[in-house]
Amino acid sequence: MTAAKPILLAEDNPRDAELALAAMEEEHISDKVVLCHDGAEVLDYLYCRGQFKSRLKGNPAVVFLDLKMPKVNGLEVLRTIKSDISLRPIPVVMLTSSREEKDLAESYALGANAYVVKPVEFHQFLTAVRELGTFWGVINEPPPEGSPSTN
Amino acid sequence: MDTVTSDRPPLPPIAGDSTPETGLTPALSPPQPAKRTVARRFRELTIERRILAGFSLVFIGILIIGAVSYRNTTILIENSRLDTKSHDLLQLLNTVDVAMDEAENNHRRYLVTGEVVYLKSFRSLTEQKPTYLKYLKDLTAGLPQQESRVDTLQKLIEQQINAETGAIAKRDGGGFEAVRRIALEGAAKRELAAIHRIIAEMETDEHQSLRRRLSESTLSTTNTIVLLALGAILQLVLLASVYYLIRHDITARRKVAAELQLRGELLEAANKELEAFSYSVSHDLRAPLRHIDGYASLLSKAVGDSLNDKAKRYLQTISDSAKQMGQLIDDLLVFSRMGRQEMLHTTVNLDQLIKTILYDLRLDLQGREISWTIDTLPEVPGDPAMLRQVFVNLLSNALKFTSTRPIAKIAVGVETKSAGEIIVFVRDNGVGFDMQYLGKLFGVFQRLHRADEFEGTGIGLANVRRIVHRHGGRVWAEGIPDQGATFFVALPTRRPRT
Numbered sequence: 297m298t299a300a301k302p303i304l305l306a307e308d309n310p311r312d313a314e315l316a317l318a319a320m321e322e323e324h325i326s327d328k329v330v331l332c333h334d335g336a337e338v339l340d341y342l343y344c345r346g347q348f349k350s351r352l353k354g355n356p357a358v359v360f361l362d363l364k365m366p367k368v369n370g371l372e373v374l375r376t377i378k379s380d381i382s383l384r385p386i387p388v389v390m391l392t393s394s395r396e397e398k399d400l401a402e403s404y405a406l407g408a409n410a411y412v413v414k415p416v417e418f419h420q421f422l423t424a425v426r427e428l429g430t431f432w433g434v435i436n437e438p439p440p441e442g443s444p445s446t447n
Numbered sequence: 448m449d450t451v452t453s454d455r456p457p458l459p460p461i462a463g464d465s466t467p468e469t470g471l472t473p474a475l476s477p478p479q480p481a482k483r484t485v486a487r488r489f490r491e492l493t494i495e496r497r498i499l500a501g502f503s504l505v506f507i508g509i510l511i512i513g514a515v516s517y518r519n520t521t522i523l524i525e526n527s528r529l530d531t532k533s534h535d536l537l538q539l540l541n542t543v544d545v546a547m548d549e550a551e552n553n554h555r556r557y558l559v560t561g562e563v564v565y566l567k568s569f570r571s572l573t574e575q576k577p578t579y580l581k582y583l584k585d586l587t588a589g590l591p592q593q594e595s596r597v598d599t600l601q602k603l604i605e606q607q608i609n610a611e612t613g614a615i616a617k618r619d620g621g622g623f624e625a626v627r628r629i630a631l632e633g634a635a636k637r638e639l640a641a642i643h644r645i646i647a648e649m650e651t652d653e654h655q656s657l658r659r660r661l662s663e664s665t666l667s668t669t670n671t672i673v674l675l676a677l678g679a680i681l682q683l684v685l686l687a688s689v690y691y692l693i694r695h696d697i698t699a700r701r702k703v704a705a706e707l708q709l710r711g712e713l714l715e716a717a718n719k720e721l722e723a724f725s726y727s728v729s730h731d732l733r734a735p736l737r738h739i740d741g742y743a744s745l746l747s748k749a750v751g752d753s754l755n756d757k758a759k760r761y762l763q764t765i766s767d768s769a770k771q772m773g774q775l776i777d778d779l780l781v782f783s784r785m786g787r788q789e790m791l792h793t794t795v796n797l798d799q800l801i802k803t804i805l806y807d808l809r810l811d812l813q814g815r816e817i818s819w820t821i822d823t824l825p826e827v828p829g830d831p832a833m834l835r836q837v838f839v840n841l842l843s844n845a846l847k848f849t850s851t852r853p854i855a856k857i858a859v860g861v862e863t864k865s866a867g868e869i870i871v872f873v874r875d876n877g878v879g880f881d882m883q884y885l886g887k888l889f890g891v892f893q894r895l896h897r898a899d900e901f902e903g904t905g906i907g908l909a910n911v912r913r914i915v916h917r918h919g920g921r922v923w924a925e926g927i928p929d930q931g932a933t934f935f936v937a938l939p940t941r942r943p944r945t
Binding site for chain 2: 315363393396416421422
């Protein structure tokens with residue numbers, strides 16, 4: 297059952313965040329979304345520290361990660377997640393404006409599970425975010441808690 | 448008819464590069480008036496030619512010095528040989544002279560005394576005579592005057608010997624009385640005098656020759672020494688000039704190399720900056736557009752029902768403009784990437800390429816009546832993805848600008864296969880263009896049609912030109928308003944440098 301597992305959305309731009317939430321609203325999954333405003337917050341959440349010190353334990357169902365963020369950028373967050381044995385199973389979807397080959401290659405090399413370029417057109421953006429939210433937050437079965445990856 | 452101008456302005460001259468030494472070829476300089484000094488001519492030569500000229504002069508100098516020295520030395524050797532010969536001859540003449548004297552004197556003593564011992568000199572002379580004559584002939588060979596004197600000498604010697612022989616025979620037959628008169632005067636007094644005279648002449652002659660040769664040898668030696676000294680100085684000067692030339696050239700080259708390296712570094716830095724810039728464009732410029740379209744859509748959703756048609760159209764226009772700008776940014780990024788992207792160097796089958804493109808464009812072809820004429824196209828060296836972009840753009844344009852025609856006619860073919868390049872054209876019967884705008888045709892964001900006539904961002908042909916230029920080729924176009932346009936792409940058949 298994935299209902300309890302939150303979707304972690306890392307997005308420094310409040311407008312992008314609002315639009316993403318508006319998209320998820322339509323699928324009624326917006327209440328599952330935890331919004332982080334930079335990479336440091338994402339790591340705080342994952343390691344239950346700072347403002348997330350008292351949150352319920354457990355990994356999120358998925359992390360939607362923007363590439364360009366203040367403090368700690370997306371690629372650095374991705375590197376941390378994928379090099380931590382307890383965080384590695386969390387699916388990470390890069391959700392970014394960059395279509396640069398360099399970013400794509402680097403993301404996949406670090407172990408990103410998906411890479412989605414945010415479409416400029418809102419309807420496409422809506423569809424993309426909705427489908428991502430539904431797939432990773434509802435359809436996809438996340439790894440069981442407390443069973444770190446064997447590799 | 449190539450109207451394409453280069454994307455980049457030519458590099459400004461590198462500092463220090465303006466010196467004529469580093470000029471490429473003398474042919475590049477404008478024609479000069481006929482009156483040109485040698486020095487000026489020399490200054491127009493390339494550094495390699497100047498160094499070569501310098502070394503050639505040194506070499507010629509060495510050759511001349513060598514030849515003259517050889518000649519002078521040969522003269523010296525020959526003179527020394529002749530001198531030896533002269534000295535030998537002088538010595539021999541002296542010997543002969545003495546021998547003749549002794550023979551005559553002793554023979555007279557014999558005539559008087561009858562002592563056989565006095566005949567020794569005469570017999571010795573008779574024995575030695577052929578040897579003397581042989582050596583005399585040998586040593587005077589090649590000297591006609593001396594040779595003829597030797598002949599005379601030979602006759603006189605023989606006469607003297609004959610006279611003496613006769614006198615001796617008389618003395619032996621008739622005793623002292625028979626030869627009394629002869630013994631007083633001498634049998635060959637006249638001959639002996641003649642012999643002395645001739646030998647004296649010959650000696651004088653040889654001494655003259657010796658003196659002549661001595662002065663000749665002295666002159667020749669002096670000449671050689673002077674020549675060697677002058678030659679050595681000249682060679683030194685020439686070699687010093689060549690050394691100066693080479694050193695000057697190396698310094699200039701080093702300077703240029705350093706300059707080039709600096710430029711390379713600057714270019715690299717500029718390129719990095721450009722990359723960062725386009726990354727920023729790609730990432731940051733899209734976000735506000737997404738927001739504009741997003742919020743316009745959200746607004747439309749929130750209050751859409753209560754809006755009148757005009758307000759709805761406004762909202763739609765906001766969304767459309769945002770989308771259009773998104774497209775522009777994407778196109779610009781592609782254009783920028785086309786300039787920076789590493790090129791693949793393989794062979795591209797244009798025939799196959801066009802077929803694939805037409806297959807991919809099939810959705811655009813729906814509902815259109817198009818008459819295609821596609822020639823068999825050759826293979827060209829190049830980057831498949833980039834060349835694909837070229838022909839996608841050209842074919843899309845052909846399709847776009849014939850959309851107002853009831854029957855579109857589009858032809859793809861090979862114009863001519865001139866040496867070193869293949870010219871492919873794409874011809875359509877579309878709206879064409881006025882040739883006076885040709886210069887703008889391939890520019891970035893240049894459009895010859897209004898946005899409401901034909902959509903597009905105006906980057907397609909700029910991309911075509913950039914890609915073809917990177918392949919070392921050319922692009923140009925011909926058009927007639929309302930009748931159609933033809934786009935030409937000339938690609939080199941050999942791989943370009945970059």
